[in-house]
Amino acid sequence: MSSTAEAAAAPATLSVPSARAWRGLPSLALAIVAVLVASSFAPTSGYILNMVMQAATYAIGVAGLVVVLGYCGQISLAQAAFFGLGAYGVGIGATDYGLPFLVALLIGVGVATGFGIALGLASLRLGGHYLAMVTISFQQIVTLVLTNWIGLTHGPDGIKSIPRPSFPGLHLDRGDHYLALCLVVLMVVTWYAWRLKTSRLGRAMQAVRDNEIAASTCGIDVFRTKVLAFGISALLGGLGGGLFAGAFAYISPDQFAFGESIVLLTMALLGGVQSPFGALLGTTLLVLLPEWLRFLKNIYLAVYGAAVILIMVFLPDGLWGLVTNRLRRATPIEGTVPPLPLLSQRASASGEPALEIAGLAKHFGGLKALDGVDLTVRRGAVHALIGPNGSGKTTFINVATGLYRPTAGRIRLAGQDLTAAAPHERTRRGLARTFQNIRVFRGMTVLENVMIGAERPGNDIAEQPAAVVGRALAALDFVGLRGDANRLVGTLSYGHQRYVEIARALAGNPHVLLLDEPAAGLNMTEKGELGALLRRLKGHGLTILIVDHDMNLVEQVADHITVLNFGRRIADGSPRDVLSDPDVIAAYLGEPRENALA
Amino acid sequence: MLELVPQLLFTGLGIGAIYALVALGFVLLIRAANVVNFAQGEFSMLGAYMMVVLLSILGLPYFVAIPLAVVGMAAFGILFAGATYWPLRHRGQLPVIISTIGASIFLSNIVLATYGPSPEVLPGLFDSPGLEIGGVFMDSQYLAIIVITALLVLLQFLIFEKTLLGKKLQATSQDKEMASLLGIPVAVMVLITFGYSAALGGIAGVLVAPILFVSVGMGALISLKAFAANIIGGFGNIPGAILGGLALGVVETFGAAFISVPYKDAIAFALLLLFLLIRPQGLFGEKISEKA
Numbered sequence: 001m002s003s004t005a006e007a008a009a010a011p012a013t014l015s016v017p018s019a020r021a022w023r024g025l026p027s028l029a030l031a032i033v034a035v036l037v038a039s040s041f042a043p044t045s046g047y048i049l050n051m052v053m054q055a056a057t058y059a060i061g062v063a064g065l066v067v068v069l070g071y072c073g074q075i076s077l078a079q080a081a082f083f084g085l086g087a088y089g090v091g092i093g094a095t096d097y098g099l100p101f102l103v104a105l106l107i108g109v110g111v112a113t114g115f116g117i118a119l120g121l122a123s124l125r126l127g128g129h130y131l132a133m134v135t136i137s138f139q140q141i142v143t144l145v146l147t148n149w150i151g152l153t154h155g156p157d158g159i160k161s162i163p164r165p166s167f168p169g170l171h172l173d174r175g176d177h178y179l180a181l182c183l184v185v186l187m188v189v190t191w192y193a194w195r196l197k198t199s200r201l202g203r204a205m206q207a208v209r210d211n212e213i214a215a216s217t218c219g220i221d222v223f224r225t226k227v228l229a230f231g232i233s234a235l236l237g238g239l240g241g242g243l244f245a246g247a248f249a250y251i252s253p254d255q256f257a258f259g260e261s262i263v264l265l266t267m268a269l270l271g272g273v274q275s276p277f278g279a280l281l282g283t284t285l286l287v288l289l290p291e292w293l294r295f296l297k298n299i300y301l302a303v304y305g306a307a308v309i310l311i312m313v314f315l316p317d318g319l320w321g322l323v324t325n326r327l328r329r330a331t332p333i334e335g336t337v338p339p340l341p342l343l344s345q346r347a348s349a350s351g352e353p354a355l356e357i358a359g360l361a362k363h364f365g366g367l368k369a370l371d372g373v374d375l376t377v378r379r380g381a382v383h384a385l386i387g388p389n390g391s392g393k394t395t396f397i398n399v400a401t402g403l404y405r406p407t408a409g410r411i412r413l414a415g416q417d418l419t420a421a422a423p424h425e426r427t428r429r430g431l432a433r434t435f436q437n438i439r440v441f442r443g444m445t446v447l448e449n450v451m452i453g454a455e456r457p458g459n460d461i462a463e464q465p466a467a468v469v470g471r472a473l474a475a476l477d478f479v480g481l482r483g484d485a486n487r488l489v490g491t492l493s494y495g496h497q498r499y500v501e502i503a504r505a506l507a508g509n510p511h512v513l514l515l516d517e518p519a520a521g522l523n524m525t526e527k528g529e530l531g532a533l534l535r536r537l538k539g540h541g542l543t544i545l546i547v548d549h550d551m552n553l554v555e556q557v558a559d560h561i562t563v564l565n566f567g568r569r570i571a572d573g574s575p576r577d578v579l580s581d582p583d584v585i586a587a588y589l590g591e592p593r594e595n596a597l598a
Numbered sequence: 599m600l601e602l603v604p605q606l607l608f609t610g611l612g613i614g615a616i617y618a619l620v621a622l623g624f625v626l627l628i629r630a631a632n633v634v635n636f637a638q639g640e641f642s643m644l645g646a647y648m649m650v651v652l653l654s655i656l657g658l659p660y661f662v663a664i665p666l667a668v669v670g671m672a673a674f675g676i677l678f679a680g681a682t683y684w685p686l687r688h689r690g691q692l693p694v695i696i697s698t699i700g701a702s703i704f705l706s707n708i709v710l711a712t713y714g715p716s717p718e719v720l721p722g723l724f725d726s727p728g729l730e731i732g733g734v735f736m737d738s739q740y741l742a743i744i745v746i747t748a749l750l751v752l753l754q755f756l757i758f759e760k761t762l763l764g765k766k767l768q769a770t771s772q773d774k775e776m777a778s779l780l781g782i783p784v785a786v787m788v789l790i791t792f793g794y795s796a797a798l799g800g801i802a803g804v805l806v807a808p809i810l811f812v813s814v815g816m817g818a819l820i821s822l823k824a825f826a827a828n829i830i831g832g833f834g835n836i837p838g839a840i841l842g843g844l845a846l847g848v849v850e851t852f853g854a855a856f857i858s859v860p861y862k863d864a865i866a867f868a869l870l871l872l873f874l875l876i877r878p879q880g881l882f883g884e885k886i887s888e889k890a
Contacts, residue, residue: 073692075692075695075696077699122874122875125874125875125878126874126878129634129691129695130829130833130874130878132634132695133825133829133870133874134871134874134875136822136825137822137826137867137868137870137871137874138871140822140863140864140867141864141867141868141871144860144861144863144864144867148860148861258818259703262699262703265696265699266700269696298710298711299707299708299711300707301703301707301710302703302704302707302708302710302711304703304704304707305700305701305702305703305704305705305706305707306700306704307700308696308697308699308700308703308704309681309682309697309700309701309704311700312686312693312696312697312700313685313686313697316689316693
């Protein structure tokens, strides 16, 4: 394939539904009209109205769980606390201080969001169950404060006679009108959460959920993404809670205790935590469930607990997931796309240093995994880093990409010092990598995986949704996986997942590509294909640092070879010189130098 | 107030020993199966209710009821593993965490539906109220808790370090794949750990029952304290869990005496948050990092 022919195929004629700014707005408008019409038939008070009101306000809070748990993979067991903060904001503000409802709501939502961001900040140092525990502690402390700070919260008695908002002409004090308001807010929140999933931030969240390390090397600021997820989740929790306070006019601390957090979590899981529609479904079912399970009487909550286990075992994606998984179609995406720009940068200033590493050392306790390694990758060159097992190759890549902090030494990319930069910072400056043990984003499609690469901060088209899709498809074209674009990446073979990783890196249009043992785990045919792919990349003048054991592959593509042994550089030069170097032969064959010479 | 210090220290160590026992069961599951069990405290609650049944309803003497309760809890632990851990063991940590939360709700509400919300009272282990040494009144129940906990920790040390079973359990917790290549039945080891962990929780429940009253709510509270003990001591660290539990008991008791009784439970959480944010690896833990 020639790059001029590909360039001639542009401009793109690609229809990208997920990139349209107004996507879903007509459905949202329709849903709102439907809701307004339907709620005009709602009773103005009574049991049914209360149930629907509860479902609507809970569902807003549950949508927050979809963001933090479903998208970002962070378990939060404090959603009821955020819900409660919103509710108490309205309760205290509108009742004790006589503030207008909206102002009180804003304060409640603001306080909830602030605490959500604070919890997110805790994720800087903690992940997984640690973070879950922080959220539980926070939940317990909120409950204790709501119960014991009687001067502010009225303690266990709760707050009574909370007013509803008053807008001239809307009569929101009427039950059916207030319900309509809650439902409209719910529709907007659901639409927002649905849009978020296919937005850049939403993809970043899902990447963090599926693989934090890979996300950081794709240029995603993992920490910032988690903080945002917690913040948005708490905001929605507070919003739901604030509306809840107006709906029921009475709140007390036990309505927002740990058990309620579990109820909200179960709603999200039952419906399907991957989608706000699932959350809506789960919330509706669980609010109605007490009706249907009335015959169970006092073992109702026990059944509830058992249901949580059964959902986890039999409905891992929730009810909504069950439906959408059935309907999922991996249709290829038609249309032409402009070629990868890296394919036309061949002549640009080749020969000057692209990646310079000097005196790099990494010690793990007493083990010197790297001990003063110098290496310079020149622009346009394919540079191979080889060495026996345990010689420090992977450590080298991990230090170079920022996953490990070096003990000593300097790393410069295109003249800029990156020694202290975070992994996503380095990616922003143009460093890309693949992993020896494949790290793809398993919950996402092939296309979404590669789009995350194309959205690398610093990439020319990162801010243009349609161009991102085009760039990702072009990268998939290059590795021959375009037909699989809409398949879940986990359904691909091992070799093809490796190509997805390479496409993800290429879509970011990197200045230097680091390949960590790309041939590992591939069979002979796949190795042959990989060799051909690397030769094509080399032909286009991409700067590559490749780490591998496979001498056949290295000999095919390398312009320059550096050899490591026991963390030290033992040879550096052209392939012919290096591969005939007696030290290198000795290191590989395990023979003393004299025998190798003989 | 100062003359209260030895007395508070004694009481704190007594309640801390309970936290330590539950935390120990908790940490063993983390190590053996990578399971963060949010229903750990329910083991204590069930153990205590089992004693209520055996003692008050069946009228058995203490020395018969305790072994029965411990064996019963061990069997229950294996059942528990079958329901919450086994079907989800290949799906990562999060689903198992959520299913143990479900189990905790299920267990506490089944018991609630059976015995109702009013707490049950268990008699103490001994008729004598206790003894006084150097101005410190040592309640016989607290003394029993401290002594039995010390003996259990010693017993566990001997089993883990001196027996083949102990070595197999250790091997399983360090590297499942390697252990199974060496012919260790990893699944059996994991189930044994669940049984042992539940038995430890059960013993803690039995010991604490005469002090706290037996109620449905005791499980959730003990779970959280045990988790806090783990974080304070260093997550996944066995001596850390024991010392963390003792430390938490002491700090909490002093806090209740000198600061505020209604916020007694908040002290544990505040301490937990403080450690999580400032020293997440705990007193004895090592820094955690993932290999790329």
